[in-house]
Amino acid sequence: MIVKHTQLAAAILAAGLASQVGAAPFAECPTQAFLVQGSASTTFGVNLATGSYEDLPEDKIPKTIIEGDGKANAVGYNFHDDHIYGWSYAHNSIFKMGDDFIAQPIPRSSLVNNNLLQTGFYIGDVSVNENAYYIYRGGNAHGLFRIGLDPEADDYLVVSRIISGSTLNYAIFDFAFHPDNGSLYSVDRNGRLIRIDGSDGSSQVLGNVGQSGTFGAVYFDVHGNLYISRNSDGYIFRIAVDDPNPVAEFFAFGPASGNNDGARCAKADILPSSQDELPDFGDAPDSYGTSIENNGARHEKNEGMKLGELGSNDGVQLITGAATGEGSLVQVDAQGGGALNGWVDWDHNGTFDNDEQVITDEPMDDGINRLVIDVPEDATPGDTWGRFRYSSQEGIGPNGGVSDGEVEDYAITVTESGVGVITYPGEGSFVSLAYEDNWPHQGDYDMNDVVVSFQTRKYVDASSNAVRYVMSGKLLAVGASYHSGFAVQLDGVATNNIDEDRVYLKVNGEVTTAEPLEQNAPTDDAVLIISNDLWEEVTADPGCSYFRTEDGCDSEQEFRFELSVSLVNGVPVADAPADVLNPFIFATPGAFHGPGLSVEGQVHPGRTLEIHLKNKPVSAQFNTSFFGLADDNSDPDNNLTFLTDNNMPWALELPIVWAHPKETEDVMEAYTGFRPFVESLGINNKTWYLFQNSVNNRVIQND
Structure with missing residues (x-):
């Protein structure tokens, strides 16, 4: 029961405490939540909408709120006098705190x-609903207590026990009053949502919200939404307590702490009234989660972490559009060194589903970044929406709040490409390309100077025109001291028929800033450079002279590539480059590549020296005077090129990922069936290249 004072006694008591608890009140019911942390407790202001937080007071210098660095807990915001009340462990009593964030203890003897x-x-x-402070602890010696806070009331600073802690005994760590119905709510460590009647301590479990842990800070907003903050990771969840099946919806990333307690004015919205202070929201229809009511994507505005101009929706461009079954080149203008996440509603169902994430925690450099997203072949053609979120916080989803960065939503039109794909040598399969770089000299003929796995994909439209090529593969070996580049020529496709804006090169999964299209005469056959110097892509491991051509030198380095080339005008399939196309190596400009190959007085032949698969055309850059030198027996007038007088080539295409010869091991010694195969013009020993047909200790296997 409540023990009442006379009005006179209450007035005398209130006057006696005035000098001790005279801190100025907060100016108004704040939208900000207050979080008390640490054994030497300090106060933080938390924006529940975004999870951002700051030290309080506003000078950003953390101050312990209890004199002598004591611990504060059990805090609550008093809507009636705009102060925060809590429990001081050092004083074993309650305290009152105003806008200076210094606790003024109320002597225990005054209670x-x-x-x-x-x-x-x-x-x-x-x-x-009443000017009273409620505290709780489970166990028989404790319970739910009420302390009156109205100096004009008879029960001012009177302690009464509402119910025993053995009767009301839950593993909870904070609770909060509903803004309207007068009940207390909390979530226990097992995820049970609990409603407590403050008048008699009766309680009800309303359901399990699907999240567990220590929820050390609990808040309400004016709409009756409950927010719970988990100590271990700082995650903030929102719960509609009136829902018959309440669920804890992830709402924002907040501050983590082993010792949390929260207070908030339950009559305040979580968004500020000032337009300038609002977070950055997306622009897509609200079915995607755009408004705060639907837990829309939102970011605390920060000039140091942004896409393009902050708030201008200009940081992301889909340069190549979005056609089903194709890659879409995306350009991102970013500042701040954050990570990008992106989603596209491919099935047009009005939500961003888990399997529609197209970019995941992709680090962005300051300035222009380029990457490629794959448009599914079963994407629904038509108008849809994409969402791109940039932040220092990784692991974010399409909804919810984060403390920095920006969200940009874009209307995207998915077009039906009507394109079929011809993959060579087959879906999931690769050929191997092996080059001897001593041409026109036969050299050691170990066929490992450059070894590459290679696959081509040709995209054909409904009119049977080739409209796009994608070439992909991996560098398997570099067994030469000479520096060589690697390129592909599209025979019969003019340079000016390449849609230069839609060409991209990915290396190890990242879109590069390189411009692969070689700037030749407009009508010359198009040449796409994958690397100008393969020794710039990999290095020899310690103790090794080359890359993966010696015993014990099975390097873990990788040079994986994907080159996408779209045509301005489609080429009839019958006339279009097919199968392996025309991949070749060339001498890196400025690097020595053997004697007797000077060009116009230059020691280094550079791009003018190329080595192709036998009988493949050379590019416009090639110096035809090199034909016929040394061991070369080419007859370009009859389309016979890169062959010796006994028909041996300087480059091979093998229909598997090939086990290449070790350093200085002649391919004819490593694979004894190779010479008979060549001399029979391909009639005999057709499977000479298989590992089981090799001298096993003379080759290096590739995965």
């Missing part, structure tokens, strides 16, 4: 019936 209170309360809040 009537203080013998009811044992030490160490960490759960508390101030009622919205």
Whole structure:
């Protein structure tokens, strides 16, 4: 029961405490939540909408709120006098705190019936419907207590126990008053949502919200939404407590701490009234989660972490559009060194589903970044929406709040490409390309100077025109001291028929800033450079002279590539480059590549020296005077090129990922069936290249 004072006694008591608890109130019911952390407690202001937080007071210098660095807990915001109340462990009593964030302890002796209170309360809040402070701790010696806070009332600072802690006994760590119905709510460590009637301590479990842990800070907003903050990771969840099946919806990333307690004015919205202080929201229809009511994507505005111009929706461009079954080149203008996540609603169902994430935690450099997203072949053609979120926080989803960065939503039109794909040598398969770089000299003929796995994909439209090529593969070996580049020529496709804006090169999964299209005469056959110097892509491991051509030198380095080339005008399939196309190596400009190959007085032949598969055309850059030198027996007038007088080539295409010869091992010694195969013009020993037909200790296997 409540023990009442006379009005006179209450007035005398209030006057006696005035000098001790005279801190200025908060100016108004704040949208900000307050979080008390640490054993030497300090206060933080938390924006529940975005999870951003700051030290309080506003000078950003953390101050302990209890004199002598004591611990504070069980805090609650008093809507009636705009102060925060809580429990001071050092004083074993309650305190009152104003806008200076310095606790003013109320002496324990001033609390009537203080013998009811044992030490160490960490759960508390101030009622919205009455001017009274409620604290709770489970166990027989404790319970739910009420302390009057109205100096004009008879029960001012009177302690009464509402119910025993053995009757009301939950593993909870904070609770909060609903803004309207007068009940207390909390979530226990097992995820049960609990409603407590403050008048008699009766309680009800409303359901399991699907999240567990220590929820050390609990808040309400004016709409009756409950927010719970988990100590271990700082995640903030929102719960509609009136829902018959309440669920804890992830809402924002907040500050983590082993010792949390929260207070908030339950009559405030979580968004500020000032337009300038609002977070950055997306622009897509609200079915995607755009408004705060639908937990829309939102970011605390920060000039240091942005896409393009902050708030201008200009940081992401889909340069190549979005056609089904194709890659779409995306250009991103980013600042701040954050990570990009992106989603596209491919099935047009009005939500961003888990399998529609197209970019995941992709690090962005300051300035222009380029990457490629794959448009599914079964994407629904038509108008849809994409969402791109940039932040220092990784692991974000299409909804919810983060403390920095920006969200940009874009209307995207998915077009039906009507394109079929011809993959060579087959879906999931690769050929191997092996080059001897001593041409026109036969050299050691170990066929490992450059070894590449290679696949081509040709895209054909409904009119049977080739409209795009994608070449992909991996560098398997570099067994030469000479520096060589690697390129592909599209025979019969003019340079000016390449849609230069839609050409991209990915290396190890990342879109490069390179411009692969070689700038030749407009009508010359198009040449695409994958690397100008393969020794710039890999290095020899310690103790090795080359890359993966010696025993014990099975390097873990990788040079994987994907080159996408779209045509301005489609080429009839019958006339279009097919199968392996025309891949070749060339001498890196400025690097020595053997004697007797000077060009116009230059020691280094550079791009003018190329080595192709036998009988493949050379590019416009090639110096035809090199034909016929040394061991070369080419007859370009009859389309016979890169052959010796006994028909041996300087480059091979093998229909598998090939086990190449070790360093200085002649291919004819490593694969004894190779010479008979060549001399029979391909009639005999057709499977000479298989590993089981090799001299096993003379070759290196590739995965």
